[in-house]
Amino acid sequence: MRDTTQPDNHLPNAPGVGFKAGHFDDLIATPGPVQWVEIHAENYMGDGGRPLAQLRALRNVMPVSLHGVGLSIGGESPLDGAHLARLRHLCDWLNPASFSEHLAWSTHDTAFLNDLLPLPYTPATLARVADHIDQVQQALGRQMLLENPSSYLAFDASILSETEFLAELVHRAGCGLLLDVNNVFVSATNLGFSPQDYIAAFPLHHVGEIHIGGHDAQADEHGAPLLIDSHAAPVADPVWALLDDVLARTGPRPVLVEWDTDVPDWPVLAQDATRADRALEALAS
C-alpha cells in the first residue's frame, strides 16, 4: 500500500547522501543542505527490523532514491527472477523517487561476486543490456536510470565507446542515466582519455541524477596512475571541478555524495554535501 503522506516524490535538484544506518539520528536532526537520500536496495530486502523501520521514517521526511547493486544487468545470463521479484516488492512498498542500477555485472553462474564488473561494448552486449533494462522497467513499472561504471581496464573486443553505448541504450530501452562524475574521472585517469571529452559526448539530456564520491590513488606496474573507486574518502578536487563542468552543461540536477567504506561521522559527510550545495547554488547566480 503506497503512503500518500510522502513528500513530493521526485529527486530535488539538491544535494543528497548515500544513507548509512549510523547517521539516522543526525540526518533527521541536522540535515543541513541534504534534501534526499539514496539506499542500496540489497540492504533492505529483509522482512522487518531496524532497516525497514528507518526507511519507513525516512521516506516520510525526504525523497528516497533506490539504488540497486546486485541485479547484474550487464550479465551474460538472464536476470535473476527471484532477485527481480524482491526488488519489485521493495519498490512497490517504498515507492522511491527514483530507481537506478549499474552498467556492470556481478553474478556469474550462481555466484554473486559483490563487485561491479566490466563488459566489452559491442553490438551483442548492447542488445543484451537493452533487453535486461527493458525487463527491469517492465517489472518495476517505471523508468530506471543506468549508471556509468568506473573502469580499471579496457576490452580489446569493444568496438563502441562507453558514451555511444549508453546513448544507444537510452534510445533502445528508454532508460535515463545516472552520471557518476567520480567514475568518469577514475576511468579517464585509468584509461588515459579526457574526462571533458567524455562529458561532451555523454547524452546529458537524459541525466536524472549525478553521483560524486571519493577514490583512492594507486599505480599499476608501469607506474601509471590507477585510481580505485573506493567511496572511502572525501570527494577529490578534480572531481569537484568536473562536477562544475557537468552542471554548467546540464543545469541543476540531484547530486548525491557517496561514502560507503570507512564511513565518517555525519559532519564530515555533511561537509561534502554542503560543497555540492554551493556548486548547485553557483549555477543559479
Place this chain on the structure above:
Amino acid sequence: MSAQADFAGGLLNPDHPAPKGLSDGKGRAAGRRYDVYRNNVTTSLAEALATGFPAVTRLIGEENMKGLARMHLRASPPVSPVLAQYGEGFPKFLASVDALSPYPYLPDVARLELALRRAYHAADASPIAPELLASLPTEQLVAAQIGLAPAIGILRSAYPIHDIWTYTLQGGPKPGAGPQDVLVLRRGYDPLPVELPAGGFSFVTTLLTGQSFGVACDMAEAAHPGFEPTDTLTLLLTHDAITHIHGPDR
C-alpha cells in the same frame, strides 16, 4: 568458454591467470589491473563475513578470520546479492578446518551469530499484553497454541556459547564449561541471546512446531523432570516474543 566465464574464472582463484584481451586503454596489456577486480571481490566478501560473524572474528583474531573467510568465499561464494543471507555455510566450514580443532565451540558460536542476524532482519510482530496469559483459565491455557515472534531463534550447544558470546562482545564474565541452550530474542530492533533454563529448549521447540502449551510442558517435563514453565514464559514475555494465543476452539 564465454567471455564472462573467462573473466569470472580468476576472480575467486588467485592462481588463475588474468584473462586475455584486456588492456590499460593505452596499448599495454592490463596486467595487474585485473587484480583490482580480484581484490574487490575477495576483500568485500571477506569483510561481509567478518561483519556477519563479529564474535568469531574476535575469538580467532582479524588476520585469521581474513584467511578463513577467503578460503570459504572461494569455495562457497554467495548465491544471492542479499549479503545479509551470506554465511549460512560458514559454521560447517569452521567445523571442517583441522587447525581449529582446539576451538570446537566456534561453529556453534557462528550458528548463534547467524540466528542473531536472522533475528535482526526478521518481520516485526506485536506482542500480546502479558496479562493475557495470566488471565487464561488453566484448562484453556493447556490447550492453547502460543504463537512466537518471527525473530525468535533457538540453539542447543555442547558448549557455553551464550557465555562465550557475551564474554567476547560484551565484556561478560569469563565462560565456564558445559552445555548451554540459547534463545535469540528481539525486543525492539536489537536481537539478544539469553540462556534458557533446563527444559526450556524442549518447551520452546515444541511450541515452535505448533503444539499446545500442555504438550510443550509435557515434552519439557520428559526432558527435565520437575520442569516449571514460569521462567521460560517470563523470558518470552519480557522480550516481546509471544505474539498470539490461539484457543483450541479457534
